[in-house]
Amino acid sequence: MSRPTPLPDDATPLQAKNERIDAAISVLSHYLHGKEKALRLALICFFSNGHLLIEDLPGLGKTTLAIAIAKVLGLTFGRIQCTSDLLPSDITGLSIYNKNLSAFEFQQGPIFNHIVLFDEINRATPKTQSALLEAMAEKQVTIEGRTYDLPRPFFVIATQNPTEQFGTFPLPESQLDRFMMKISIGYPPRTAEREILKGGSKRKEIYSMEPVMDKDEVIEIQQCIKQRVYVSDKIIDYFLNVIAATRESKYLIAGLSTRGALALVQTAKTDAFFRKKDFVVPENLKELAQYILPHRVLFKEEYESADKKEIIRSILEEVPVPV
Amino acid sequence: MVKISSILQIITYLVVGVSYAAVFQYVETYYSASFASLLALSIYLNFNRFLKIPRWLLNSISLGVLTISALTITTEYLVEPVLGALLVLIAIKLLDDKAFRDYAQIFAMCVFVLIGSSLLSLSIAFLGYFSLTAVLATSALILLAYFAQDSEIAIQRRNLNKVFLQSLLICAIALPGSLIFFVILPRTNYPILSFLNREGYARAGFTDRINLGEIAEIQENNLVIFRAQMSPIDDQDLYWRGIVLDQFDGKSWKSGAVDTSSKPSLRRGPQVEQTIYLEPYGNRFLFALDKPQSILHRHVERAQDLTYSLSTYIDERVRYKAVSVITDFLVDQSPGHSRYVQLPADFSPRMERLVAELSHGRQGGETLQALLAFFRQGDFQYSMKNLPTTDNPLEDFLFQNRSGNCEFFASSLAVMLRMAKIPARLVGGYRGGYYNRAAGYYMVLQNNAHVWVEAYLPEKQGWLRIDPTLYSRADASVSPDHGVFMRLKLMLDTFNYYWYKFIINYDFSKQLALIRKLKATIQKPDVQIDLAKHQIKRYLLYLLAAAPAFLLICALYRAVRRRPHEKLMARFEGRMSQLGYQRKRSEGLEEFVARIEDRRVRVKAAQFVNRFESVYYRDLDFSSHEIQALQRRLNEL
Structure with a gap:
């Protein structure tokens, strides 16, 4: 039987894991004023084994968010500032001749970290972008005929600036699909900003933050979500209805891909887990759809300038939930 | 969820009861009495598992019963003692621990008893007992297959119904098939061994x-x-x-x-x-x-x-x-x-x-x-x-x-x-x-x-x-x-009458005549349709009168068939709309509850919704206990 049998000895570890996540969030909230929502979404994305794309103006705390997540989860962190002269080997690493050993020695690039931040990914050339996206999908890199596994868990946070168009290479739709979620942090609320202004940047403190969990525990939680959160057939049908609605929508040229649908299920499970439940409800999807759908579907030209999240919401309005 | 072992118990007792009903008028009172008391004892032991009867005692009782029955057998009084002994042996078997093998033995013995009863009398009741035993034993055999894998296995009620439906289907196909033999084979007018029992x-x-x-x-x-x-x-x-x-x-x-x-x-x-x-x-x-x-x-x-x-x-x-x-x-x-x-x-x-x-x-x-x-x-x-x-x-x-x-x-x-x-x-x-x-x-x-x-x-x-x-x-x-x-x-006797008239007393020549007649009718259809106009009108009227009744029955059937979660949801939504909250079809329950302004109502509604969801979206069956708890929450709203 595939259902989670709600036995008492099962429930305890699930709850315990949940508390660890709560602890992580509460620690992080201390450092990331006014970014609670973005933080939650980033963690959902992370625990769903997906990658995150943040589209925002500079200086709103993208890097801080990425470093904070890496630190609190006890993971390594790497950062790459993308420019148009960035080469794939700058990301993956390259072999350098070692005179002492009289052999080539592989020097790992910054991608060999658990959490990798790609700042302004749309400034990199398509060649470099492809190399990165391939690494994201396969979770491994091949250099000079040898394949190196990337560390697990592996989580990419890419950022891009929506306003700058000059000298950028926008990511093609097919590659956007590789990001599980696309979010924006937005301006912090006035009170939060006041705190920041009074206390100054907390970047330094973040670097010295004590981790709440370690790598193995993170993987365990990821596994737990995947296996233990139950998705009823009714919910699967609801998901299928939503997917069908995007494919038939009058606002869209192309609907959701199967990979996108899979992302919906995975994130819904994680969302349920974050809400301390071991089963998925329709709200889990409705909550997250606006971060998962817009960058994966193609809008008709006349709706390009409209609020895309609003359109997605209106599509969801048409699908009845299973009750 | 129901435990298969307990369903098997129930079915076994039913089958045993049916086979006893088929023969109770033939067996001697002391067989009946010991059968009944052993049966009662076995039911008691089911509830009181600490008590256990040693196997040697059971074996010696069985031996005793067999001896008594062997002593009473004569050429003219053959079937009844054997049936009586079989009954007691079944009851003894029920006392014992039951594994796959024991269940199969009990069913086999019950079928023997039933067949034995046909040697004494072949009334329509036999057909009833036989079909009942066939359906019950078939479902039991299906369940036994699960039971053999894991004696503690449980089954969902829905699946249990499926098992019963399947065995009904098997019997529905198999029994008419055996009717073919009934028509072709010349039947004995009366139980084969009846000449033994003239006295x-x-x-x-x-x-x-x-x-x-x-x-x-x-x-x-x-x-x-x-x-x-x-x-x-x-x-x-x-x-x-x-x-x-x-x-x-x-x-x-x-x-x-x-x-x-x-x-x-x-x-x-x-x-x-x-x-x-x-x-x-x-x-x-x-x-x-x-x-x-x-x-x-x-x-x-x-x-x-x-x-x-x-x-x-x-x-x-x-x-x-x-x-x-x-x-x-x-x-x-x-x-x-x-x-x-x-x-x-x-x-x-x-x-x-x-x-x-x-x-x-x-x-x-x-x-x-x-x-x-x-x-x-x-x-x-x-x-x-x-x-x-x-x-x-x-x-x-x-x-x-x-x-x-x-x-x-x-x-x-x-x-x-x-x-x-x-x-x-x-x-x-x-x-x-x-x-x-x-x-x-x-x-x-x-x-x-x-x-x-x-x-x-x-x-x-x-x-x-x-x-x-x-x-x-x-x-x-x-x-x-x-x-x-x-x-x-008198009403029940009608069945007996037709059974004798058309089944038992029907001989082979009549069957052939019937087949010939059927053949002739098919070859030369001689059906005349001369309905007068007023007759057609009358039939139309009947039809018109019947249609609303039919629709009504359909509606009633659907109302009755509504599943518990549908009933609960209908009640919840009815209550909420009384309070002025209408759930949109695309709105999730939690979402709906979250927008309730009255704090007290919101808390109560959330309690109901959480409990409901934790059963419904887990695909669990709504147990009666769960339904009662949910009803209570609804009453509090």
């Missing part, structure tokens, strides 16, 4: 020698003796003639030598045709409405006193056609009625005195009237209890008890007639019957058994039917019992 029938039914008080024994029997297919006639004409008893020895009546040479002639009267299905009862006489003019049967022999008998004992169901003339008078011009005035020497001077007193100065018919007047005014009571059993029971009846059943009335009248030198004889048969209007036949039971008198009137040269029992008070035999139970019995 059983002989005990219940008319014989050619009847001791006083013996009819009462027959009358206690509630079984059907025969069914007569005919149109209904007046109740007072319902005398079924069977046997004539002419020799009296003081305590019993006997049928003397039968004269088959001369032919009695009948007075003219309304003729009634009957088709009679006579159950086996252990003697040779055939029954028909008084006075039977002719009975059509291959081996029938007709006597001068209008009794019909077969040369062999009737130990299988017999069907025959009879034509009767409804009259109470039988013309008989043959000489020599001396044997009808025979009495044992010095039989009851007291009665002699009474008869002399009554017949003083009277002749023939007048004497008869005087004797009848004695019965009419004598304040005699009809009763089946406390029958006289002394040395001269008739005296007892006439002068002291004044209460008895038809035998005493008829015997004393016949004896008194003989004392007055009027030839008289007893006629045994049945009186009354229950008409089944649905199928058009009289059902006559053993407790309709009756005896009446025929007196010879020399001036009319014939025998007159006289039923002195009619003069008694509280004559129970005349007013037939029309209570609810009798009506129910």
Whole structure:
């Protein structure tokens, strides 16, 4: 039987894991004023084994968010500032001749970290972008005929600036699909900003933050979500209805891909887990759809300038939930 | 979720119960009693698992039962002890721990018992028992397959229903298949081994020698003796003639030598045709409405006193056609009625005195009237209890008890007639019957058994039917019992009747004829459609009237079929809309609850929703406990 049998000895570890996540969030909230929502979404994305794309103006705390997540989860962190002269080997690493050993020695690039931040990914050339996206999908890199596994868990946070168009290479739709979620942090609320202004940047403190969990525990939680959160057939049908609605929508040229649908299920499970439940409800999807759908579907030209999240919401309005 | 082991237990007890029901009337009481007590014990042990009966004890009990049954077996009494022993063995098996093998053994033994019962009787009930056992055992075997994997396994109620449906389907396919054999194979009219059990029938039914008080024994029997297919006639004409008893020895009546040479002639009267299905009862006489003019049967022999008998004992169901003339008078011009005035020497001077007193100065018919007047005014009571059993029971009846059943009335009248030198004889048969209007036949039971008198009137040269029992008070035999139970019995008997008529008594030539007829009909369809216009209109009206009723039934069915979660949700949404909150179809429950402004309502609604979701979206079944809890939350809203 595939259902989670709600036995008492099962429930305890699930709850315990949940508390660890709560602890992580509460620690992080201390450092990331006014970014609670973005933080939650980033963690959902992370625990769903997906990658995150943040589209925002500079200086709103993208890097801080990425470093904070890496630190609190006890993971390594790497950062790459993308420019148009960035080469794939700058990301993956390259072999350098070692005179002492009289052999080539592989020097790992910054991608060999658990959490990798790609700042302004749309400034990199398509060649470099492809190399990165391939690494994201396969979770491994091949250099000079040898394949190196990337560390697990592996989580990419890419950022891009929506306003700058000059000298950028926008990511093609097919590659956007590789990001599980696309979010924006937005301006912090006035009170939060006041705190920041009074206390100054907390970047330094973040670097010295004590981790709440370690790598193995993170993987365990990821596994737990995947296996233990139950998705009823009714919910699967609801998901299928939503997917069908995007494919038939009058606002869209192309609907959701199967990979996108899979992302919906995975994130819904994680969302349920974050809400301390071991089963998925329709709200889990409705909550997250606006971060998962817009960058994966193609809008008709006349709706390009409209609020895309609003359109997605209106599509969801048409699908009845299973009750 | 239900545990398979407990379902298996229930099914096993049901199957055992069915096989017991099939044979309980045949097995001896002590087998029944030990079976019942062991069964009760096994049910008790199911609840009290700490108690355990050691295996050696069970084995020795089984051995004992087998020995007892082996000792009672004779060539004439073979099947019943074996069935009894099997029953007890099943009950013992139920006491034991049950693994796959034990369940299979129990089912096999139950099937043996059922098959054994078919050797004793093959009524329609057997078909019922058989189908029931087939369905139950099939579902049990399916469940056993799971049980063999894991004895603690549980199954969802929905899947359990599926299992039952499947086994129903299997049986629905298999049973009609076996019906084919039923049509093709020539059937035995009656259970194969019935010739072994003649004594059983002989005990219940008319014989050619009847001791006083013996009819009462027959009358206690509630079984059907025969069914007569005919149109209904007046109740007072319902005398079924069977046997004539002419020799009296003081305590019993006997049928003397039968004269088959001369032919009695009948007075003219309304003729009634009957088709009679006579159950086996252990003697040779055939029954028909008084006075039977002719009975059509291959081996029938007709006597001068209008009794019909077969040369062999009737130990299988017999069907025959009879034509009767409804009259109470039988013309008989043959000489020599001396044997009808025979009495044992010095039989009851007291009665002699009474008869002399009554017949003083009277002749023939007048004497008869005087004797009848004695019965009419004598304040005699009809009763089946406390029958006289002394040395001269008739005296007892006439002068002291004044209460008895038809035998005493008829015997004393016949004896008194003989004392007055009027030839008289007893006629045994049945009186009354229950008409089944649905199928058009009289059902006559053993407790309709009756005896009446025929007196010879020399001036009319014939025998007159006289039923002195009619003069008694509280004559129970005349007013037939029309209570609810009798009506129910009659209704159920319809099935039996058709079963015998169309299944058991159907022979191969008739089957072939039926097939030929079917073939001819198919080849040359001869269906005429000439519905008059008003008829068509009427049918249309019926149809129009039926349509809303049909829709109503459909709607009701859907309402009844609504699943618990639908009912709960409907109630929840109804309550919320009363409070002014309408859930949109695309709105999730939590979402809906979150936008409720009233804090108290929101908290209560959230409690309901959380509990509901945790069952519904986990795909769990709504247990009755869960439904009650949810209902409580709804009530609090």
